[in-house]
Amino acid sequence: MSATVESVAPEQMVTADGTPLKVSLARARRRARNRALLLVAPLFLFIFITFFIPIFSMLFRSVENELVGDTLHRTVPLLQNWDESGDTIPGEEVFAALQQDFAEAQKTKSAGRPGRRLNYEKPGFSSLFRKTARKAQKLEPPYREAFIKISKDWGDVEYWRVLKRESGKYTKSYYLSALDFSYDSEGNVVKNPGKESIYIKLFWRTLWMSMLITVLCLVLAYPISYLLSTLPARTSNLLLILVLLPFWTSLLVRTSAWIAILQQEGVINDFLVFLGFLSDDGRLAMIHNQVGTIVAMVHVLLPFMVLPLYSVMKTIPPSYLRAARSLGANPFTAFVRVYVPNTVAGIGAGGILVFIIAIGYYITPALVGGQSGTLISNLIAYHLETSLNWGLAAALGAILLGGVLALYLLYDKIVGIDNMKLG
Amino acid sequence: MTETSNAIVRFVDVQKSYDGESLVVKKFNLDMEKGEFLTMLGPSGSGKTTCLMMLAGFEPATHGEIYLNDQPINNVPPHKRGIGMVFQNYALFPHMTVAENLAFPLEVRKMSKSEVEQRVQRALDMVQLGEFSSRRPAQLSGGQQQRVAVARALVFDPDVVLMDEPLGALDKNLREQMQYEIKHIHERLGVTVLYVTHDQSEALTMSNRIAVFDDGVVQQLAPPTVLYEEPENAFVANFIGENNVIGGKITRIDGQSCQVDVGESREVQALAVNIGGVGESTTLSLRPERVSLDPGDDCPNVFEGKVEELIYLGDHIRTRMHVCGHDGFIVKIPNSSSHAQLHEGAVVKVGWTMEDCRALDVLN
Numbered sequence: 130m131s132a133t134v135e136s137v138a139p140e141q142m143v144t145a146d147g148t149p150l151k152v153s154l155a156r157a158r159r160r161a162r163n164r165a166l167l168l169v170a171p172l173f174l175f176i177f178i179t180f181f182i183p184i185f186s187m188l189f190r191s192v193e194n195e196l197v198g199d200t201l202h203r204t205v206p207l208l209q210n211w212d213e214s215g216d217t218i219p220g221e222e223v224f225a226a227l228q229q230d231f232a233e234a235q236k237t238k239s240a241g242r243p244g245r246r247l248n249y250e251k252p253g254f255s256s257l258f259r260k261t262a263r264k265a266q267k268l269e270p271p272y273r274e275a276f277i278k279i280s281k282d283w284g285d286v287e288y289w290r291v292l293k294r295e296s297g298k299y300t301k302s303y304y305l306s307a308l309d310f311s312y313d314s315e316g317n318v319v320k321n322p323g324k325e326s327i328y329i330k331l332f333w334r335t336l337w338m339s340m341l342i343t344v345l346c347l348v349l350a351y352p353i354s355y356l357l358s359t360l361p362a363r364t365s366n367l368l369l370i371l372v373l374l375p376f377w378t379s380l381l382v383r384t385s386a387w388i389a390i391l392q393q394e395g396v397i398n399d400f401l402v403f404l405g406f407l408s409d410d411g412r413l414a415m416i417h418n419q420v421g422t423i424v425a426m427v428h429v430l431l432p433f434m435v436l437p438l439y440s441v442m443k444t445i446p447p448s449y450l451r452a453a454r455s456l457g458a459n460p461f462t463a464f465v466r467v468y469v470p471n472t473v474a475g476i477g478a479g480g481i482l483v484f485i486i487a488i489g490y491y492i493t494p495a496l497v498g499g500q501s502g503t504l505i506s507n508l509i510a511y512h513l514e515t516s517l518n519w520g521l522a523a524a525l526g527a528i529l530l531g532g533v534l535a536l537y538l539l540y541d542k543i544v545g546i547d548n549m550k551l552g
Numbered sequence: 553m554t555e556t557s558n559a560i561v562r563f564v565d566v567q568k569s570y571d572g573e574s575l576v577v578k579k580f581n582l583d584m585e586k587g588e589f590l591t592m593l594g595p596s597g598s599g600k601t602t603c604l605m606m607l608a609g610f611e612p613a614t615h616g617e618i619y620l621n622d623q624p625i626n627n628v629p630p631h632k633r634g635i636g637m638v639f640q641n642y643a644l645f646p647h648m649t650v651a652e653n654l655a656f657p658l659e660v661r662k663m664s665k666s667e668v669e670q671r672v673q674r675a676l677d678m679v680q681l682g683e684f685s686s687r688r689p690a691q692l693s694g695g696q697q698q699r700v701a702v703a704r705a706l707v708f709d710p711d712v713v714l715m716d717e718p719l720g721a722l723d724k725n726l727r728e729q730m731q732y733e734i735k736h737i738h739e740r741l742g743v744t745v746l747y748v749t750h751d752q753s754e755a756l757t758m759s760n761r762i763a764v765f766d767d768g769v770v771q772q773l774a775p776p777t778v779l780y781e782e783p784e785n786a787f788v789a790n791f792i793g794e795n796n797v798i799g800g801k802i803t804r805i806d807g808q809s810c811q812v813d814v815g816e817s818r819e820v821q822a823l824a825v826n827i828g829g830v831g832e833s834t835t836l837s838l839r840p841e842r843v844s845l846d847p848g849d850d851c852p853n854v855f856e857g858k859v860e861e862l863i864y865l866g867d868h869i870r871t872r873m874h875v876c877g878h879d880g881f882i883v884k885i886p887n888s889s890s891h892a893q894l895h896e897g898a899v900v901k902v903g904w905t906m907e908d909c910r911a912l913d914v915l916n
Binding site for chain 1 (some may be wrong): 608609610629630631632633634635636637639640641644646647656657660704705708714
């Protein structure tokens, strides 16, 4: 301690007892910082345990691939020496190892899952593994012929190529299929033919529909927010409650209400037919398609746009517009050149909020989206719940997350996150 | 209406009501001459800002007509009136730099780029802010923002500039400095200024004429000296400067002068300015600095005063006295080498001339 005091340069500031000022300051600050840290610790732990760990373990599934290697732990190392570019299947020693692996898997009943896993890559693996596991214990050498007797698929070099490719600890196949790529029979990565490429199409649809929804929300919310911010407090509070009212109603009820309004036998169609604008058999399809998804989602997400806009607009003094008018700007010029630039913080905050919620929205498109109105989130849900291909679901989710982060960074670059004001 | 006046701004019988029940501006008539610095002075809620807003075009007149250069402008929108305005909180556009703020009125007038640059530079030089042209308003001090606001209101050469309590947000020293600056800019450019304030020293410092507002009515419109020395009614006398107020009843009117009974059978000789007939009530107004101690025998009003309180203020000594039954009678004694040495409780003679004591209407 004394050494540090002596080494202090003469011009360095020290406190009354000779401690360098910087040390003393850091000590005083550390105490305050530790106290603050203690206060946020419970929340931090909660978020870490219930949010970060599940999310990252979920995302890890998009590359994780230990199942095949674990189950076939004798076969897989031997496969490394096999040349998959040739046309010959592996030799007898590989088949011998395979027999032991399958015999063990049958005992622990663990042959089904790697079979299902490989079935994503090449249909047929699931039944092949089940069939093989049942008979593996009774096989006699030479194993090669014995296996091919169970199923001639074991003699097919393509099956072996897939097995070798997907035997590593990590795989990129989930990401490839999430981006509509797959392996051909030679193991080259190729783009799926148009009919089978559904994910890219859905990503694009999710992207442009979210953008459209964001723009529509902005167009609808801007005048409302302006009105709210200029009305006297009593009236504007009442209107604000009306804006927030949807928040207090169940999402399902609201979405069902849209079905009742928009369906072919619904209020709008009935009214248009009654007025004679539509013939009875020419009723508009406005639900269970893109129109329905867009209308319902704009309605659901509108408050997220109104609130940031309103909070920004409330801080803009009316004298700005008056000043612009007195300086010779007509009402339109004054609005565009003076008012709108001052609301950029609100537009940015509302826009990014609505866009990010929309891009991952699930329930509304699931209920009213039909075929053409489903979004990528619905497909993620399908792979999680129905096809149980969690790896693919995780890959789709990770791509979505990456896309949102990229857009967020882009926004930061163009507008600046500091300019965002959420409330 | 005679249309031959050379007034640049004319309010003719203007009335304004916000709620349809009461009038904020009752009957406003005003002729502003070209190049004049006219201040509307009054307590808050007296209608002065409303008059300004009507001239700027942000509030429609409920009744009456406003003329600018002899053209009626009631139906002209604000941006076509060509009136510069300085707002209370400056209303500088925060997303624009100082130079962009100044260029705004020129750009919306579709001036050429070179002319815009030239005028902006000239305006910046006028307020000595040349080196701040690329700063944002938030990076300037209050006084600098104020100067930018003034420059912006003048940069497009308007006929008239309106200023709505522009110095209200500044501290005292800066306010005084800015008063002189605005006054000098006015003198240099010869622009017509209509200024609103509730600060009388500000009004007295800068104005050619002052319109004192109260209760939606102009109480008096006159140059500062006239306003201070010859107030026409009790409100103006009270609002402008310090004032001793003594109530009484008129006992005799004698041409220019009158005699007023202020109670306890004391009679005061006063100048008849704004009074009714004999027997009616009146308010006597007397400036504290016009009261003299130990006046000569020829002074028409001499009374005894008992010193209640002495306050030393450096340049003068404020003395509160009990005179003619009033406790709050203030006398200002200038701090000269030969001034009277008073102490609390002393009884001295005080007096004033007939001309300095103005008999006005009753203050309600």
